[in-house]
Amino acid sequence: MTTATASKSNGRKRAPARKQDAQATKEPTAAIEHPTATVLIIGAGFAGLGAAIRLQQQGVRDIVILERAEEVGGTWRDNQYPGAACDIPSNLYSFSFAQNPDWSRSFSGSREILAYIQGMVKQFNLRQYIRFGKNVSDMAWDDQSGTWKATTDAGEVFSGRTAVMAQGPLSNASFPAISGLEDYQGHKIHSARWDHDYDFKGKKVAVIGTGASAIQIIPELVKEARHLTVFQRTPAWVMPRPDFETPDWNKSLFRKLPMSQSALRKALYLIHESMALAVIWNSPLTRLAERIGRWHLRTQVKDRWLRRQLMPDYRIGCKRILVSNDYYPALQQPNCKLITWPIDRLSAQGVRTVEGVEHQFDCIVFATGFDVSNAGTPFPVRGLEGRLLGETWQRGAQAYKSINVAGYPNLFFTFGPNSGPGHNSALVYMESQIDYIVQSVRAIQSLGLKALDVREQVQADYNRDIQQRLAKTNWNSGCKSWYLTKDGFNATMYPGFATQYANQMKELVLKDYRLIKAD
Amino acid sequence: MASIDLDKMLEKIKNTQWTLSDVDWDAPGAEMITEEQWPKLKAFMADLMWIEHVGARAFAAMAKKAPNDTLKEIYTYFHAEEQRHANAEMALMKRWGMLEDNELPEPNNNLRLVIEWLDRFADDQPVYVLGTVVPMLEIALDGALCKFLLDTVKDPVCHQAFDLINADEARHLGVGFSVMEMQGHGKTYMQLVRMAAQLMDPRLILGIASYFPLLNKMRDNIVEMGLPEEKLYEAMKKFEKIGGRTEDGRRNPWFQIIKQHGRVVIDRRNRFYHKPIDALVKVADLIPRKAFPAVPSWVREITYRPTA
Numbered sequence: 001m002t003t004a005t006a007s008k009s010n011g012r013k014r015a016p017a018r019k020q021d022a023q024a025t026k027e028p029t030a031a032i033e034h035p036t037a038t039v040l041i042i043g044a045g046f047a048g049l050g051a052a053i054r055l056q057q058q059g060v061r062d063i064v065i066l067e068r069a070e071e072v073g074g075t076w077r078d079n080q081y082p083g084a085a086c087d088i089p090s091n092l093y094s095f096s097f098a099q100n101p102d103w104s105r106s107f108s109g110s111r112e113i114l115a116y117i118q119g120m121v122k123q124f125n126l127r128q129y130i131r132f133g134k135n136v137s138d139m140a141w142d143d144q145s146g147t148w149k150a151t152t153d154a155g156e157v158f159s160g161r162t163a164v165m166a167q168g169p170l171s172n173a174s175f176p177a178i179s180g181l182e183d184y185q186g187h188k189i190h191s192a193r194w195d196h197d198y199d200f201k202g203k204k205v206a207v208i209g210t211g212a213s214a215i216q217i218i219p220e221l222v223k224e225a226r227h228l229t230v231f232q233r234t235p236a237w238v239m240p241r242p243d244f245e246t247p248d249w250n251k252s253l254f255r256k257l258p259m260s261q262s263a264l265r266k267a268l269y270l271i272h273e274s275m276a277l278a279v280i281w282n283s284p285l286t287r288l289a290e291r292i293g294r295w296h297l298r299t300q301v302k303d304r305w306l307r308r309q310l311m312p313d314y315r316i317g318c319k320r321i322l323v324s325n326d327y328y329p330a331l332q333q334p335n336c337k338l339i340t341w342p343i344d345r346l347s348a349q350g351v352r353t354v355e356g357v358e359h360q361f362d363c364i365v366f367a368t369g370f371d372v373s374n375a376g377t378p379f380p381v382r383g384l385e386g387r388l389l390g391e392t393w394q395r396g397a398q399a400y401k402s403i404n405v406a407g408y409p410n411l412f413f414t415f416g417p418n419s420g421p422g423h424n425s426a427l428v429y430m431e432s433q434i435d436y437i438v439q440s441v442r443a444i445q446s447l448g449l450k451a452l453d454v455r456e457q458v459q460a461d462y463n464r465d466i467q468q469r470l471a472k473t474n475w476n477s478g479c480k481s482w483y484l485t486k487d488g489f490n491a492t493m494y495p496g497f498a499t500q501y502a503n504q505m506k507e508l509v510l511k512d513y514r515l516i517k518a519d
Numbered sequence: 520m521a522s523i524d525l526d527k528m529l530e531k532i533k534n535t536q537w538t539l540s541d542v543d544w545d546a547p548g549a550e551m552i553t554e555e556q557w558p559k560l561k562a563f564m565a566d567l568m569w570i571e572h573v574g575a576r577a578f579a580a581m582a583k584k585a586p587n588d589t590l591k592e593i594y595t596y597f598h599a600e601e602q603r604h605a606n607a608e609m610a611l612m613k614r615w616g617m618l619e620d621n622e623l624p625e626p627n628n629n630l631r632l633v634i635e636w637l638d639r640f641a642d643d644q645p646v647y648v649l650g651t652v653v654p655m656l657e658i659a660l661d662g663a664l665c666k667f668l669l670d671t672v673k674d675p676v677c678h679q680a681f682d683l684i685n686a687d688e689a690r691h692l693g694v695g696f697s698v699m700e701m702q703g704h705g706k707t708y709m710q711l712v713r714m715a716a717q718l719m720d721p722r723l724i725l726g727i728a729s730y731f732p733l734l735n736k737m738r739d740n741i742v743e744m745g746l747p748e749e750k751l752y753e754a755m756k757k758f759e760k761i762g763g764r765t766e767d768g769r770r771n772p773w774f775q776i777i778k779q780h781g782r783v784v785i786d787r788r789n790r791f792y793h794k795p796i797d798a799l800v801k802v803a804d805l806i807p808r809k810a811f812p813a814v815p816s817w818v819r820e821i822t823y824r825p826t827a
Binding site for chain 2: 303304305306308313341342344345349350352353354355356357358359360480
């Protein structure tokens with residue numbers, strides 16, 4: 001319930017092209033090996049930059065951040081579609097150590113969030129650490145030197161005594177497995193790679209998908225397109241969104257009295273924590289949340305059949321809960337149509353659905369989400385004795401406290417396995433992960449360790465407990481979602497309160513690790 | 520009919536899709552409809568189309584209540600496929616000059632009552648009630664009507680469309696009878712108790728009150744069209760024959776009820792049944808159009824256009 005993407009802004013400027021795309025045409029250069037850093041960070045999004053800030057504050061300055069694009073921001077740089085915004089209040093979807101008194105709305109748009117990230121880079125002087133246009137294609141542990149070596153697709157090698165995987169769980173756009181995807185001759189846009197040069201005015205447009213991105217895009221596109229058709233497979237629970245403009249007095253108060261903003265943040269945190277009781281576990285509050293969802297649908301949608309099409313038939317919380325005040329009204333605009341027939345295939349001109357009709361479009365927007373790396377990583381990661389993380393995780397990703405994996409020493413994951421929140425700000429979890437990483441790096445330095453490697457048994461015990469707890473959650477109550485692998489294994493979510501997660505991350509317990517001294 | 524592998528069936532369903540644009544609706548042959556046939560055929564096609572359309576809505580209700588994900592997805596496809604059949608039949612009507620642009624044929628009052636019931640109560644019914652009634656409707660009405668149509672109409676485009684429709688229907692029936700057998704695979708006593716409880720549900724009683732006259736109404740329409748009544752009865756006997764082929768199928772109490780009811784429908788001498796039901800048909804005909812609430816919006820989803 002945390003990531004979505006950039007601002008209400010409707011900004012039409014093209015987002016910086018991804019280096020990944022640009023690199024495809026580049027000739028590999030001769031291998032260049034860079035000096036070993038203390039910490040090698042992959043990704044200059046929220047997690048990578050947050051880690052750099054906290055490391056720097058603790059005196060660790062020998063940092064290298066590898067970023068595949070030419071700009072910072074991660075998901076907030078990539079997701080610049082119209083209407084993109086975060087569905088967690090900005091005062092909570094920001095770092096506690098870098099609060100912003102000037103949020104323009106309670107739920108800020110992606111442009112503003114991106115500006116906040118860029119502001120942090122400036123404020124904490126992080127640009128010195130970032131190497132842009134470095135698309136990592138391989139990571140390997142060198143046991144002899146006790147370093148991680150990241151090779152880019154241009155053949156450069158960066159090494160670090162420790163490495164932080166901060167490439168983000170939702171960073172690779174995913175097209176749906178619909179047959180005929182290549183046959184379609186019209187314009188195709190993925191929500192995470194928005195084409196800001198395409199003019200929707202007067203066009204017949206389709207949106208495939210009704211998830212978190214789609215429900216933000218649809219209200220904006222319906223204003224522009226001649227006709228908009230929305231293809232839905234599974235309806236989501238959509239809750240009202242208490243979004244409002246921040247009054248000027250509020251901003252001045254936060255500037256003059258930062259404690260007041262911290263107090264608001266704390267209150268928002270506690271409100272979201274209480275939501276866990278409805279979202280994560282099946283309780284009377286779950287029924288209450290469903291009532292609110294049904295009420296929201298009933299008050300916004302008058303037609304009984306449309307309401308039926310939009311009514312989820314699974315328990316609230318099982319899939320990601322969405323928040324929007326303008327999605328249902330947008331669907332009822334005269335130039336908008338919701339289609340729930342199964343899609344058979346794409347044809348040259350549009351979408352063929354099973355009721356026998358070919359729906360023809362000038363443009364199809366795929367709001368179909370991301371490849372979630374719950375069975376591996378976007379590039380090969382080789383640990384001790386060359387073991388591949390993709391193979392280690394073949395039967396479901398596992399980590400210790402979501403952050404370390406046995407056999408992969410000195411490697412730290414942000415948003416690793418079972419760290420996903422369903423009810424609270426992802427950044428709250430991220431701060432705990434970052435502080436744990438800082439503790440670990442400091443321990444490696446101060447104890448003169450070559451390797452800090454979590455014990456297999458400790459990791460196994462931790463995961464047994466996690467999976468037992470997950471079995472009792474709404475996520476594992478029978479619906480299909482991106483939280484689960486095809487086999488129904490939940491390697492994504494953390495089954496507890498954010499406070500519980502933060503508590504488990506507070507202390508680095510050295511006896512849980514194999515400590516190998518440097519020679 | 521032995522129980523089928525639902526996963527394989529779903530795969531097969533996905534691999535055998537067709538669309539309206541697969542048929543050339545302007546191909547020669549429309550002139551083969553005789554002047555004498557035309558008015559009767561128009562009424563007949565409108566009924567047929569509406570039966571497909573309400574069948575579609577019944578599958579939508581079954582998808583909500585399906586006992587597993589595979590069956591849920593199958594019913595979701597069947598919902599769309601029945602709609603496709605209605606769309607194709609409407610396209611035939613358009614081809615034969617029976618529809619103005621954007622015209623939607625009027626459903627008769629009995630169908631109108633069924634539409635109303637489906638819209639209000641179908642989603643609340645146990646899947647096995649509709650799961651038994653729908654195969655009966657498909658095999659009896661659909662089967663008999665389609666066969667009659669193909670015997671009477673020589674237009675090759677009509678035959679091409681119904682080849683596609685019938686291939687879908689064969690799968691619908693295969694799944695339908697298989698699900699009836701699944702329901703029969705359990706303790707008979709418990710099934711009877713559950714069924715008795717369901718029968719007491721006033722919503723179901725209302726459903727029965729619209730289903731019984733629909734059958735008689737359709738029988739009357741068919742006779743008027745010149746189809747021998749026996750052909751409808753033969754089709755209804757097929758339901759009894761296929762549904763009762765296995766012990767599990769026979770053990771399904773809903774199958775037994777629908778089967779017994781089918782026997783009563785066939786028996787014209789049973790005046791205790793036919794007198795009141797025929798009276799209900801007449802009463803339904805007397806209901807003024809204005810007395811019905813506005814048609815639900817799903818009714819307007821139907822189209823004869825291959826592209827949108």
